[in-house]
Amino acid sequence: MQQSAVPELAHTRTRPIHWVATAAALAGVVALSSVVRPEPATAVQPAPGSHGRPAAAPPSTTGVDFPLDCGPVKAVVAKKATGDLDGDDRPETVAVVHCDAPMGTPPDGVYVLTRGADGHTARVVATLVQPGERLTVTEFRIHERAVSATLLGYSSDAVPSCCPDTRTPATWRWNGNAFLRSTPAGAHSV
Secondary structure, three states: OOOOOOOOOOOOOOOHHHHHHHHHHHHHHHHHHHHOOOOOOOOOOOOOOOOOOOOOOOOOOOOOOOOOOOOOOOEEEEEEEEEOOOOOOOOEEEEEEEEOOOOOOOOOEEEEEEEOOOOOOEEEEEEEEOHHHOOEEEEEEEEOOEEEEEEEEOOOOOOOOOOOOEEEEEEEEEOOOOEEEEOOOOOOEO
8 A cells, every 4th residue: 555645634534623613604604695685687588569678567456446336345356467458568457347246246347457647556547348238257368459358248137137148259459549349240149
């Protein structure tokens, strides 16, 4: 066996002080990492047509005063969807809202929300379906800058509120001044 040319190293045997020093160093790194955090990532992939601007957050339905008379019960947001409906690179929120009735099928209202002048609070800018129309909204979504839904309704006042007997698909698109509703030909079914 050949002898090493290097003298025996002082740290080849561990002693309790080495373990204490290692534990203290590790504890220091963990403590420091919980205090010092990196900045959150800010890189955003621009959406098509956004011209490199980061996307704005969509308006929230919380605290919005919907034009719906519910009497002693509250208005409930049953469904909502967000998307840029007018091409301004800022998303709108479309909400399906009805009264929180204890019985029956309360009619839905469909409202378009945008950010208010302060940039934070949301406000209703359009009504797509009035609750007075006695419609229930199903299959609701935003796709390609259009709002689409299936509207369940009644062929006459004699039909009970529990049992809608008509089904009509509808689509709303912004034309620069207002939301225009279109219904495919022959789509109204009973």
